[in-house]
Amino acid sequence: MNATAVKTANHKxxxxxxxxxxxxxxxxxxxxxxxxADTGAKNGCLFSLAQILIDEKRAILAANAEDMRLxxxxxxxxxxxxxxxxxxxxxxxxxxxxxxxxALPDPVGEMTxxxxxxxxxQVGRMRVPLGVVGIIYESRPNVTADAASLCxxxxxxxxxxxxxxxxxxxxxxxxxxxRALRDAGLPEDAVQILDITDRRTVGELVAMPEFxxxxxxRGGKGLVAAVSNGxxxxxxxxxxGVCHVYIDAEADLDKATAIAVNAKTQRYGTCNTMxxxxxxxxxxxxxxxxxxxxxxxxxxxxRGCERTRRILPDARPATEDDWREEYLAPILAIRVVDGFxxxxxxxxxxxxxxxxxxxxxxxxxxxxxxxxxxxxxxxxNASTRFADxxxxxxxxxxxxxxxKFHARGPVGLEGLTxxxxxxxxxxxxx
Amino acid sequence: MNATAVKTANHKxxxxxxxxxxxxxxxxxxxxxxxxADTGAKNGCLFSLAQILIDEKRAILAANAEDMRLxxxxxxxxxxxxxxxxxxxxxxxxxxxxxxxxALPDPVGEMTxxxxxxxxxQVGRMRVPLGVVGIIYESRPNVTADAASLCxxxxxxxxxxxxxxxxxxxxxxxxxxxRALRDAGLPEDAVQILDITDRRTVGELVAMPEFxxxxxxRGGKGLVAAVSNGxxxxxxxxxxGVCHVYIDAEADLDKATAIAVNAKTQRYGTCNTMxxxxxxxxxxxxxxxxxxxxxxxxxxxxRGCERTRRILPDARPATEDDWREEYLAPILAIRVVDGFxxxxxxxxxxxxxxxxxxxxxxxxxxxxxxxxxxxxxxxxNASTRFADxxxxxxxxxxxxxxxKFHARGPVGLEGLTxxxxxxxxxxxxx
Numbered sequence: 065m066n067a068t069a070v071k072t073a074n075h076k077x078x079x080x081x082x083x084x085x086x087x088x089x090x091x092x093x094x095x096x097x098x099x100x101a102d103t104g105a106k107n108g109c110l111f112s113l114a115q116i117l118i119d120e121k122r123a124i125l126a127a128n129a130e131d132m133r134l135x136x137x138x139x140x141x142x143x144x145x146x147x148x149x150x151x152x153x154x155x156x157x158x159x160x161x162x163x164x165x166x167a168l169p170d171p172v173g174e175m176t177x178x179x180x181x182x183x184x185x186q187v188g189r190m191r192v193p194l195g196v197v198g199i200i201y202e203s204r205p206n207v208t209a210d211a212a213s214l215c216x217x218x219x220x221x222x223x224x225x226x227x228x229x230x231x232x233x234x235x236x237x238x239x240x241x242x243r244a245l246r247d248a249g250l251p252e253d254a255v256q257i258l259d260i261t262d263r264r265t266v267g268e269l270v271a272m273p274e275f276x277x278x279x280x281x282r283g284g285k286g287l288v289a290a291v292s293n294g295x296x297x298x299x300x301x302x303x304x305g306v307c308h309v310y311i312d313a314e315a316d317l318d319k320a321t322a323i324a325v326n327a328k329t330q331r332y333g334t335c336n337t338m339x340x341x342x343x344x345x346x347x348x349x350x351x352x353x354x355x356x357x358x359x360x361x362x363x364x365x366x367r368g369c370e371r372t373r374r375i376l377p378d379a380r381p382a383t384e385d386d387w388r389e390e391y392l393a394p395i396l397a398i399r400v401v402d403g404f405x406x407x408x409x410x411x412x413x414x415x416x417x418x419x420x421x422x423x424x425x426x427x428x429x430x431x432x433x434x435x436x437x438x439x440x441x442x443x444x445n446a447s448t449r450f451a452d453x454x455x456x457x458x459x460x461x462x463x464x465x466x467x468k469f470h471a472r473g474p475v476g477l478e479g480l481t482x483x484x485x486x487x488x489x490x491x492x493x494x
Numbered sequence: 495m496n497a498t499a500v501k502t503a504n505h506k507x508x509x510x511x512x513x514x515x516x517x518x519x520x521x522x523x524x525x526x527x528x529x530x531a532d533t534g535a536k537n538g539c540l541f542s543l544a545q546i547l548i549d550e551k552r553a554i555l556a557a558n559a560e561d562m563r564l565x566x567x568x569x570x571x572x573x574x575x576x577x578x579x580x581x582x583x584x585x586x587x588x589x590x591x592x593x594x595x596x597a598l599p600d601p602v603g604e605m606t607x608x609x610x611x612x613x614x615x616q617v618g619r620m621r622v623p624l625g626v627v628g629i630i631y632e633s634r635p636n637v638t639a640d641a642a643s644l645c646x647x648x649x650x651x652x653x654x655x656x657x658x659x660x661x662x663x664x665x666x667x668x669x670x671x672x673r674a675l676r677d678a679g680l681p682e683d684a685v686q687i688l689d690i691t692d693r694r695t696v697g698e699l700v701a702m703p704e705f706x707x708x709x710x711x712r713g714g715k716g717l718v719a720a721v722s723n724g725x726x727x728x729x730x731x732x733x734x735g736v737c738h739v740y741i742d743a744e745a746d747l748d749k750a751t752a753i754a755v756n757a758k759t760q761r762y763g764t765c766n767t768m769x770x771x772x773x774x775x776x777x778x779x780x781x782x783x784x785x786x787x788x789x790x791x792x793x794x795x796x797r798g799c800e801r802t803r804r805i806l807p808d809a810r811p812a813t814e815d816d817w818r819e820e821y822l823a824p825i826l827a828i829r830v831v832d833g834f835x836x837x838x839x840x841x842x843x844x845x846x847x848x849x850x851x852x853x854x855x856x857x858x859x860x861x862x863x864x865x866x867x868x869x870x871x872x873x874x875n876a877s878t879r880f881a882d883x884x885x886x887x888x889x890x891x892x893x894x895x896x897x898k899f900h901a902r903g904p905v906g907l908e909g910l911t912x913x914x915x916x917x918x919x920x921x922x923x924x
Contacts, residue, residue, distance in 0.1 A: 438625070442914060445922070447924055470900040
């Protein structure tokens, strides 16, 4: 066995680069066909997939049981095993998700802004698929059906690379997808699920700009960093979520309390959870006296600047590192600031540009906050927890982008499309 | 002098990486201020710049004369010297260009699609600057004023890296820009023009994602390839323009003739010039009998497939390479195809996805062409020469993208912006 040969799920020896290039070529060819597929064919395929997933429940559960058995042998931790595990309810939820994507409006083919120009040409834009989308994810097998549906609905071919621990489950779902594509008369290569999980597949996937138009890593920071590093194709990246709530001097303290509590405690592990609370000095005593007991009751550890600790002596001293930390845990950093501009300066310096919110009744400060805070989601009098594709009405979320290029914040189906120019003439020349 | 030290225009020794990082840091700081600058301040600065360019005409011409003298000493070719040369008319045109950018609508701050969600939040998007834009260009000094204006109008900070041969001219224009920024109360670092032209500046510029949000190379294929290669920031790339016109069996031959002639002969050196003419076999004899004499008269060398050469025996045989070639010259490849699908197959295989056009009176084929041809501009009964920011009504063109991500085709001010999410609430929590 030479250096680049690995075993597939079927224990054949193969060359990773050649394997990936073949996947790429097939995806590129299929992309042309799926781009022009009409909405009826795509939705038909998705509804059929939902049904096949239900019909093949037992086969999928058997495959998943194999993964779970191997996972236990390999001593995977409990959280990972939980993400990996499928059961009847989870398969039904997977099928429901596929049906929900079918129900979304088709973004492809929409023509907008068809202006008639002085030259006589009519020019505007048509929304089109990006082409080939690579998705790299970890243990949850439901992402396989989810990602396949989103790519197909947006007219893209997909190359999916799931985690090694979910290999059998993913292959079982892959067989359902292949059947649904075949039944709908769509090319099977429109969705290819890798049957090897060699780490080099990721490196190859992001190094084939001729075959792959964008790669989306769905997983933790480590995965995102590994995928982005040295990528030669665009990557929709989701990095840190160091989110802020700023309680302004003119905040309604009922709203401030509700938002500060919700943004921190509704869920601790999500990227849109508040990690730092900023409070204007003018209302710091009042606000913190009201909010801190609720945090304490919820078991949230408080870390504060010096002025915070004068109000909340039980808070641990916050260090410089605390302002930069995405805790993803029941810990909150609190800083008292002297007014609006100091709050904005703090956010400009420490925010990861994910989601930041102000609580204020002042119209002008609300408008300034919306304009001047350069984050993917900027909010007035609302909890940062709303930064989410479903809450924003996108119907589905492919990922959240912390980049500025192409798409920012929650990315829906539209993020898997681009716009080309269309020109209608009548024999016009320059 | 150590390995990374080079001389600036003022003959100081410096470290390129440190020099570029300092520019990056200054740009990042200025970007925050210029992003929030109101339209009045930005336009005021641009109108003032236009006036300063006129007022400083003599200083600019003197600097340009130095560049020209050095260029002649270094035996630059005549075309390059022509691009480099400034005169009164060219400076007036430069000032006019700046005023035109001032007259464009400000893309920044526009809020769209503010939907009221069932949760009670109102959510939509606000158009925002990308942040820091790097522009790399060659000999024309007018690009300095042009690029600076476009970046400033779209609320971005700019780092401009011109050609070494235009160093003195660019520095003279840079002084005008700095004065205009100062006069308008905008940060001078909003537009920084490098005063060294060491090749490594390009490598550094595309390797600082922490300071630079996008880089746009404005120049030939060599420059674009050099800039894109290994870039760690997004690059708006403009590569080949292998553009097609397909004369369908149901084409109006008057329109076909006008378009085929215009698309090839109006200008030979532009990216939107047709390089391959496809003709349906059903009308090949008729169409080519009409069009070929016009090409011959214009001095266009014809290269054809076998069937073309049966109709035009004087055409040279086209090889496989001809279908892939961007001639940028009075040469045209011609291929006779059997119907619409063969034309689409040819375009899918050989087009550089820049601009492709069909000439037809058939409604269904027109619609299919628009949908199925995956190029940045797709046209019906219009000359490929229309693929241009000004013709499309963008007001200005920052570049043309042959990529699919973020922007395709002619890129206007909007291409230097992104959209963030804004959420308006009333104390809403999840």
